[in-house]
Amino acid sequence: MTGTPLRVGLVGYGLAGSVFHAPLISAAEGLTLDTVVTSNPERQQQARAEFPDVRLAATPDELFGRAAELDLIVVASPNKTHVPLATTALKAGLPVVVDKPVAGTAAEARELAALAEERGLLLSVFQNRRWDNDFLTLRKLLAEGELGDVWRFESRFERWRPQLKGGWRESGDPAEIGGLLYDLGSHVVDQALVLFGPAATVYAESDVRRPGAEADDDTFIAITHTNGVRSHLYVSATTAQLGPRFRVLGSTAGYVKHGLDPQEAALRDGLRPGPDWGVEPESLWGRVGSGESPLTGGGRPEPTLPGDYPAYYAAVAKALLEGAPNPVTALEAAATLDVLEAARRSAREKVTVTL
Numbered sequence: 001m002t003g004t005p006l007r008v009g010l011v012g013y014g015l016a017g018s019v020f021h022a023p024l025i026s027a028a029e030g031l032t033l034d035t036v037v038t039s040n041p042e043r044q045q046q047a048r049a050e051f052p053d054v055r056l057a058a059t060p061d062e063l064f065g066r067a068a069e070l071d072l073i074v075v076a077s078p079n080k081t082h083v084p085l086a087t088t089a090l091k092a093g094l095p096v097v098v099d100k101p102v103a104g105t106a107a108e109a110r111e112l113a114a115l116a117e118e119r120g121l122l123l124s125v126f127q128n129r130r131w132d133n134d135f136l137t138l139r140k141l142l143a144e145g146e147l148g149d150v151w152r153f154e155s156r157f158e159r160w161r162p163q164l165k166g167g168w169r170e171s172g173d174p175a176e177i178g179g180l181l182y183d184l185g186s187h188v189v190d191q192a193l194v195l196f197g198p199a200a201t202v203y204a205e206s207d208v209r210r211p212g213a214e215a216d217d218d219t220f221i222a223i224t225h226t227n228g229v230r231s232h233l234y235v236s237a238t239t240a241q242l243g244p245r246f247r248v249l250g251s252t253a254g255y256v257k258h259g260l261d262p263q264e265a266a267l268r269d270g271l272r273p274g275p276d277w278g279v280e281p282e283s284l285w286g287r288v289g290s291g292e293s294p295l296t297g298g299g300r301p302e303p304t305l306p307g308d309y310p311a312y313y314a315a316v317a318k319a320l321l322e323g324a325p326n327p328v329t330a331l332e333a334a335a336t337l338d339v340l341e342a343a344r345r346s347a348r349e350k351v352t353v354t355l
Helices: 015-027 041-050 060-064 079-091 106-119 133-143 184-196 263-268 310-322 330-349
Strands: 006-011 031-037 055-057 072-075 096-099 123-126 150-158 199-207 218-225 230-236 246-250 254-257 286-289 300-302
Touching: 006 015, 006 060, 006 310, 015 031, 015 041, 015 072, 015 096, 015 263, 015 310, 031 060, 031 310, 041 055, 055 060, 060 079, 072 079, 079 096, 079 106, 106 123, 106 330, 123 310, 123 330, 133 184, 133 246, 133 254, 133 286, 150 184, 184 218, 184 230, 184 330, 199 330, 218 330
Parallel strands: 006 031, 006 072, 031 055, 072 096, 096 123, 150 230
Antiparallel strands: 150 246, 199 218, 218 230, 246 254, 254 286, 286 300
């Protein structure tokens, strides 16, 4: 790509904005971080320290007041603001990237998608964990037929956080769209649908385990896909002993992978994409085999492909500059929200929901 980089306005400089979006935007060829929106003086100082040339805005209104000076808006603010901010950006004639979940309901996501299509603008959803190292490796194994026909896909995003951290993510107010079902659940459900296609039925169990907690912190989702694959998905902040990140069982072999992709930890530590980005040590590779536990030497080590979060914004830039495909569409995100809404209903009513 050549020419003047696209100017990006980033709304929000909390965890999502400062750890994920700002570094990845700045690393993408064809994009430049032009403006950061935050009213917090400490975050303003942090943004200026990390990106000396960045402009600051205290409010989204201030940002949209100079919409003509921007080429892309990224919404990385609290969940409840995603729909109104994305709507304002699209109506201002600006393409938008929205952090997950794009909306609180699938209907809202589809309304946003319709607005973007009507305006002829890109609307993309930041599902960065499609570029996790283990997910990329699993996609490769499936494409090569290494596991045969997959029968069951187990995916865990578990943590041990017995103490509450506070903030809107743990709020019980439905307007905040908090809780793990919509947070980590957005990742594991999206991955399952990418791998195995649409959901036919959804069953879920959802609990509030920690004293003082208001939102779900321990949730299980079972999806039966239309092709017959069963996905068992776990998201939890209350897991004292962590299970494998993936356990995929097929007709000829299985794949078991422990540990999380290293990219989030690297970004939190202030590291930036470069040589050897997303590479993990051989000791963390998963194993492929049959008939014996990987913990007792069963199967063969499967080299983990490097994780590649930078690929998301590289794809966004190509979509805007060259007309390449949108890396994650709002309609794909709506399909994930269909499952999350069904899971919430299933857990509440103790029923299996047919989509």
